[in-house]
Amino acid sequence: MRYRTRTSRTAVVLAAATALAAGLLAGCAEDSDEPGGSSGGGGDGGGGKGRTTLTVGVFGAFGLQEAGLYEEYEKLNPDIDIKQNSVQRNENYWPALLTHLSSGSGLSDIQAVEVGNIAELTGTHSGKLMDLGKTQGVDKGAYLDWKWQQGTTDDGKTIALGTDIGPTGICYRKDLFKKAGLPTDREAVGKLWAGDWNKYLEAGKRFKEKAPEGTAFVDGATGVMAAVHGSGKEKFYDAEGELIYKDSAGVKAGWDLAAEFAESGLTAKLQQFQPSWDQAFSNASFATVTCPPWMLGYIKDKAGDKGEDQWDVAAAPKPSNWGGSFLTVPEAGKNKEEAAKLVAWLTAPKQQAKLFDKRASFPSAEAAYDLPEVKDAKNPYFGDAPVGQIFAKAAEGVPVQPIGPKDGIISQYLADTGMLGVDQKGTSPDKAWDKAMKTIDNALDQ
Amino acid sequence: MTDIPSDTRTAAPSTGEEGAAPRARAGAPLADPAAERRRARRSRRYRWDMKWSPYALIAPFFLFFIAFGLFPLLYTGWASLHRVELGTPTDMEWVGLRNFSRLLEDEFFWNALRNTFTIGLISTVPQLLMALGLAHLLHYRLRGSMFFRVAILTPYATSVAAATLVFVLMFSRTDHGMINWALGLVGVDAVDWQNGDWTAQIAVSSIVIWRWTGYNALIYLAAMQAIPNDLYESAALDGASRWQQFRHVTIPSLRPTILFTCVVSTIGATQLFGEPLLFSQGASPTGGSDHQFQTLGLYLYEQGWFNQHLGRSSAIAWTMFLILVLIGLLNWAISRWIRRSA
Numbered sequence: 001m002r003y004r005t006r007t008s009r010t011a012v013v014l015a016a017a018t019a020l021a022a023g024l025l026a027g028c029a030e031d032s033d034e035p036g037g038s039s040g041g042g043g044d045g046g047g048g049k050g051r052t053t054l055t056v057g058v059f060g061a062f063g064l065q066e067a068g069l070y071e072e073y074e075k076l077n078p079d080i081d082i083k084q085n086s087v088q089r090n091e092n093y094w095p096a097l098l099t100h101l102s103s104g105s106g107l108s109d110i111q112a113v114e115v116g117n118i119a120e121l122t123g124t125h126s127g128k129l130m131d132l133g134k135t136q137g138v139d140k141g142a143y144l145d146w147k148w149q150q151g152t153t154d155d156g157k158t159i160a161l162g163t164d165i166g167p168t169g170i171c172y173r174k175d176l177f178k179k180a181g182l183p184t185d186r187e188a189v190g191k192l193w194a195g196d197w198n199k200y201l202e203a204g205k206r207f208k209e210k211a212p213e214g215t216a217f218v219d220g221a222t223g224v225m226a227a228v229h230g231s232g233k234e235k236f237y238d239a240e241g242e243l244i245y246k247d248s249a250g251v252k253a254g255w256d257l258a259a260e261f262a263e264s265g266l267t268a269k270l271q272q273f274q275p276s277w278d279q280a281f282s283n284a285s286f287a288t289v290t291c292p293p294w295m296l297g298y299i300k301d302k303a304g305d306k307g308e309d310q311w312d313v314a315a316a317p318k319p320s321n322w323g324g325s326f327l328t329v330p331e332a333g334k335n336k337e338e339a340a341k342l343v344a345w346l347t348a349p350k351q352q353a354k355l356f357d358k359r360a361s362f363p364s365a366e367a368a369y370d371l372p373e374v375k376d377a378k379n380p381y382f383g384d385a386p387v388g389q390i391f392a393k394a395a396e397g398v399p400v401q402p403i404g405p406k407d408g409i410i411s412q413y414l415a416d417t418g419m420l421g422v423d424q425k426g427t428s429p430d431k432a433w434d435k436a437m438k439t440i441d442n443a444l445d446q
Numbered sequence: 447m448t449d450i451p452s453d454t455r456t457a458a459p460s461t462g463e464e465g466a467a468p469r470a471r472a473g474a475p476l477a478d479p480a481a482e483r484r485r486a487r488r489s490r491r492y493r494w495d496m497k498w499s500p501y502a503l504i505a506p507f508f509l510f511f512i513a514f515g516l517f518p519l520l521y522t523g524w525a526s527l528h529r530v531e532l533g534t535p536t537d538m539e540w541v542g543l544r545n546f547s548r549l550l551e552d553e554f555f556w557n558a559l560r561n562t563f564t565i566g567l568i569s570t571v572p573q574l575l576m577a578l579g580l581a582h583l584l585h586y587r588l589r590g591s592m593f594f595r596v597a598i599l600t601p602y603a604t605s606v607a608a609a610t611l612v613f614v615l616m617f618s619r620t621d622h623g624m625i626n627w628a629l630g631l632v633g634v635d636a637v638d639w640q641n642g643d644w645t646a647q648i649a650v651s652s653i654v655i656w657r658w659t660g661y662n663a664l665i666y667l668a669a670m671q672a673i674p675n676d677l678y679e680s681a682a683l684d685g686a687s688r689w690q691q692f693r694h695v696t697i698p699s700l701r702p703t704i705l706f707t708c709v710v711s712t713i714g715a716t717q718l719f720g721e722p723l724l725f726s727q728g729a730s731p732t733g734g735s736d737h738q739f740q741t742l743g744l745y746l747y748e749q750g751w752f753n754q755h756l757g758r759s760s761a762i763a764w765t766m767f768l769i770l771v772l773i774g775l776l777n778w779a780i781s782r783w784i785r786r787s788a
Contacts, residue, residue: 091729095752098532098754099533102533102534102535102536103535120533124534125533269619271727271728273728274728275614275615275727276619409752412730416728416730417732417735417736417737421735424619424638425638425641427735427736438553439554442552442554442753444753445753445755
């Protein structure tokens with residue numbers, strides 16, 4: 001009998017230790033959803049009554065918060081608090097989201113998804129996400145059809161609503177163009193290469209003849225490649241969902257043109273979104289860059305006051321799309337209904353127009369293009385360019401490409417282990433192509 | 447946790463009184479049987495306390511170890527025998543040793559292994575030699591030695607991310623890079639550090655050397671201070687120079703320490719990850735456009751988190767683990783051999 005008391009005591013100690021460990025574990029695994037720290041306070045956490053805290057998981061500077069949309073929604077719905085969890089890079093955000101989805105824990109009420117990952121989501125994880133197509137206030141007709149389709153599964157379940165898209169133009173420096181004897185007016189510049197990427201190359205060669213010392217025509221070959229890839233009928237997958245990256249005409253065309261840019265010495269040999277690229281904006285080391293609407297803000301940030309009124313934006317040779325995102329609501333969330341309502345509101349044309357006005361994220365809702373925030377938008381930094389009209393026109397010309405689950409990985413390897421070597425190391429295009437194909441095959445388990 | 451102190455508090459003093467006292471009061475008449483039984487119970491309690499309480503006290507560590515050490519290890523081993531993707535970890539397909547056997551013909555794996563080895567070599571060897579030299583200098587009586595000892599440890603205290611960022615700027619391709627600028631002063635052309643096979647590896651190694659030299663120097667210094675001064679005095683009496691003292695007194699005394707730092711550095715080099723990841727612009731897991739500085743750690747990360755092949759990356763993890771076990775055995779053999787020959 002005595003022994004047992006002793007044993008049970010030991011057991012209590014062990015149990016206490018285990019409980020502590022378990023408590024710590026739980027603390028690590030799950031973000032607290034209690035609204036304790038948020039403004040307003042008082043009331044219970046996320047139940048049916050009282051205040052509800054909705055969490056939104058995003059990557060990078062997503063813009064919803066910065067544009068004041070959360071604040072506005074909170075004002076309209078006094079019992080809602082919105083909290084944002086942001087991860088800087090999508091490369092880190094996406095794998096974490098995948099693991100959270102498969103375990104059903106650690107999820108925010110709303111999760112953002114980048115366009116490069118959307119096909120993987122609709123293909124393999126649609127069961128874990130809510131059908132937003134039937135949410136009240138969502139109007140299918142307001143969206144660009146291809147954007148709506150990207151967030152919809154084969155059996156018609158719309159798991160993701162589009163936020164922005166990235167129809168591209170070409171941003172160019174008027175001062176460098178002038179010195180090189182090229183036109184500077186945005187209409188004339190657009191005509192210089194209208195309809196054909198090869199004319200863009202020709203313009204580059206003309207630029208190089210009289211270009212100021214130390215300047216290049218484009219930032220890097222990988223940017224050119226991505227732009228051409230975005231403008232073709234097919235990229236890495238065909239309409240049946242088969243992988244065709246090895247012999248797709250669109251992929252090859254982009255590769256060849258970008259390689260010619262590199263070999264003709266028209267590039268500044270830069271990798272995009274790196275410190276040296278940022279530096280080059282402020283040093284005016286290159287004259288043109290493929291330019292989705294969100295790039296305008298980026299250029300303004302990096303080129304600073306020195307670049308004021310030097311940059312302008314013209315139409316791209318062929319419209320293509322670069323970037324864009326979606327919002328989804330995981331089934332495992334605690335406040336699904338409220339979250340769906342918020343998503344519907346955030347992606348409605350009116351809010352998308354506001355986002356464009358504040359953050360230059362271009363609306364995926366076609367209905368927003370006639371709203372004054374878009375139609376009359378002018379960008380003073382870019383010589384009062386009518387950016388709303390330029391990009392709306394580009395958006396209508398964006399081809400409807402089949403996208404597949406591994407689009408993001410393929411395009412990154414094609415750039416990082418392929419074209420980058422041609423541009424920076426001077427590897428022959430054939431050799432670099434083989435290398436990139438090997439890396440992609442290995443990554444896709446082909 | 448709060449149970450433990452109170453437990454020992456109630457148990458220990460009472461037995462301290464009762465357990466030790468009876469012998470002092472040996473002559474006293476025996477108490478009634480009830481008191482006798484109580485005493486026996488208490489002493490038994492005391493024995494149990496002595497026997498089991500330590501286990502309770504060390505239990506948290508082992509529970510944590512099982513949860514965060516052993517379980518992941520076993521799970522990784524289990525996953526390495528399956529075809530399983532990061533996005534759908536519950537969806538496992540048994541493939542046996544396929545993930546391991548395919549590594550044999552995986553040129554990216556061999557490339558990563560080779561890079562890990564060469565980067566490890568060109569970082570560990572100079573690093574330990576420099577650490578030894580620095581420790582020797584710090585061992586002399588010198589003014590402000592405390593300052594130097596702290597200063598030498600600051601690189602180790604710097605985060606990898608911050609250090610690597612600075613090194614990336616220093617090794618920048620253009621003439622703006624500090625290293626290329628310095629080379630330019632002596633008339634050497636700018637080097638494209640990141641894109642050359644060897645230059646990239648040297649650059650990554652330099653980050654490792656910078657971070658860990660001071661750390662190893664302090665370990666050596668601590669061991670040096672344990673060497674009896676008599677040895678140096680008698681060596682000096684015999685007319686040994688400082689260099690001879692270093693070679694014939696310091697080095698032999700440091701042998702076990704040197705071996706230890708070698709093992710720790712080798713393990714560190716095998717798992718090298720942060721520096722090469724951040725050295726590539728954009729933190730891409732490929733280790734440069736030619737995989738020229740992709741280490742095993744990076745390849746594991748690329749396979750698991752980027753390509754989402756959990757099974758294949760688990761196989762790489764286990765292969766790395768086995769390599770380290772081999773190195774451990776080798777170390778054990780060498781240390782035995784040294785002890786025997788000494």
